[in-house]
Amino acid sequence: MKISKYILGAALFAGLFFPQAEAEAQDVKLKCMEWNIKSLEYRGNSNVSKDISRFVTEIENQQADIVCFNEFETLTGAMYMKEKATEFAKELGMYPFFIHSYDKDSGYYGNVILSKYPIVNSGRVLLGMYAGADQRSAGWADILVPTDANPTGVKVRIVCTHLDAFGGDETCYKQAKEVIAKAIEPAVAEGTPVILMGDMNCGPGTAAIAEYEKTGTRLCNNNGTFGGSKLDYFIGFPQGSWSCPDFQVLDSSTFYDLSDHYSISGTAVLNK
Numbered sequence: 001m002k003i004s005k006y007i008l009g010a011a012l013f014a015g016l017f018f019p020q021a022e023a024e025a026q027d028v029k030l031k032c033m034e035w036n037i038k039s040l041e042y043r044g045n046s047n048v049s050k051d052i053s054r055f056v057t058e059i060e061n062q063q064a065d066i067v068c069f070n071e072f073e074t075l076t077g078a079m080y081m082k083e084k085a086t087e088f089a090k091e092l093g094m095y096p097f098f099i100h101s102y103d104k105d106s107g108y109y110g111n112v113i114l115s116k117y118p119i120v121n122s123g124r125v126l127l128g129m130y131a132g133a134d135q136r137s138a139g140w141a142d143i144l145v146p147t148d149a150n151p152t153g154v155k156v157r158i159v160c161t162h163l164d165a166f167g168g169d170e171t172c173y174k175q176a177k178e179v180i181a182k183a184i185e186p187a188v189a190e191g192t193p194v195i196l197m198g199d200m201n202c203g204p205g206t207a208a209i210a211e212y213e214k215t216g217t218r219l220c221n222n223n224g225t226f227g228g229s230k231l232d233y234f235i236g237f238p239q240g241s242w243s244c245p246d247f248q249v250l251d252s253s254t255f256y257d258l259s260d261h262y263s264i265s266g267t268a269v270l271n272k
Contacts, residue, residue, distance in 0.1 A: 028145050028154050028270035031063055034197040034232050036070040036162070036261035039078065039109075043260055050080055054258060056091045058250070062265050066143075067094070067114040068197040070162040070261075074098060075107030085112050095119045099139030099160060101126070110137055111160045111198070117143040120155070125182045130171040132164030138179045142192065156270070157187040161198040169206050176200070176208035180215065184237050188215070194237040195219075195268050199261065203230055219244035223251075225262045232264050243269050 037055065059067055067088075074084045089096035094114040101110035113119075121142040126135060138161035144153025161179050163172045179196070187194050196216065202208045204222050212218070212235050219234040219242055226232070236242025247266035255262050 027147055027272075028156065028193075030065045030145065030156070030195065030268045031265070032066045032068075032195065032197060032234060032268050033059060033062055033064045033263055033265045034068045034070075034160075034199075034234065035263035036199045036226075036232065036259060038071050038259045038261065039073045040084070041259070043257055050082070052084065052088060052091065054254075056088065058254060058258070058263070059092060062250075064114075064265070065116040066158055066195070066197075067092075067112075068158070068160040069112040069114075070160075070199045071109075072098070072112045073104060073107060073109050076109070077105050077107075079107065081106060085114075088112070089114060095141075095143075097122050097139060097141045099124050099137050101137040101162075102135045111139060111162055113139065113141045113158055113160050115141060115143045115158065117145050117153070119143055123183070125178070127161075127163075127175045127178050129164070130167050130174050132167030132171045132175075134164060134166070136162055136164050136175060138183050138198075140183045140187070142187075154270075155192050157184075157192050157194045159183045159194055159196045159198075161196070161200075163199070163201045163208065165201045169202055169208065172200060172202040172206065172208040173211060176211045180211065184216075188238050193241050193270055195242065196235040196237065197233070199232050201231055209233070213239075215239055217242060219266065219268060220247050220264060221249075223249045225249055225264060226260065232261060234264065234266060234268065236268060241271055243271060245269070 085096040085098045097113045099111040124139040140159045216235045216237040244266040250263040
């Protein structure tokens with residue numbers, strides 16, 4: 001039975017399918033991964049992997065608390081009509097939120113947020129296409145991270161997006177402004193810290209990244225994530241509130257084989 005795109009990401013929030021994630025009290029430190037997984041295709045479009053085990057293994061090796069996926073298909077013919085966000089969540093013991101961008105044959109295409117911690121609120125917006133070729137989206141999941149001072153949890157917003165690859169820097173700039181206005185600014189205004197993760201399809205010197213950096217702090221370096229090009233980012237909001245001392249581009253042969261993008265990884269630390 002086809003699952004409605006409006007409930008696909010929300011069905012698990014109330015713990016219907018997963019027990020509540022167990023976590024010891026800590027400071028707000030989140031091991032994050034951002035990964036454009038190219039619809040689970042291996043590099044070169046030579047094979048489509050329905051088996052997620054290699055992806056799961058690399059996420060487990062990183063001991064990730066938060067994972068953001070771009071170019072994610074679910075319930076499509078290529079995925080044998082399987083709900084892949086739920087499959088990843090079950091394998092990893094995480095809470096999922098699927099961010100719908102557009103329908104694709106029998107299913108859906110978009111982004112995913114996976115969280116070790118409970119998701120207490122979520123949302124999604126479609127971004128303007130401008131000169132772009134594809135409909136893009138941004139989504140957010142508010143999570144509760146237990147700390148020593150607050151065992152019930154500190155609320156943090158995780159935002160995931162994938163900007164257009166074909167509309168040029170002007171399209172990415174306009175879409176970045178929308179991400180800030182619709183997903184980031186409302187959280188910051190109420191005192192909720194934000195981590196933005198995604199494939200921005202633009203380099204460090206572009207207007208889109210400069211726009212993010214007006215109010216946020218980039219938590220990643222300029223090393224290439226798509227061959228020699230820097231396209232994938234961690235950015236913390238408000239400015240100066242986050243650091244990421246162990247950021248790295250996961251550019252091993254394993255990651256090279258799994259997608260045309262390397263994953264990025266690092267521990268986002270909320271400054272006291």
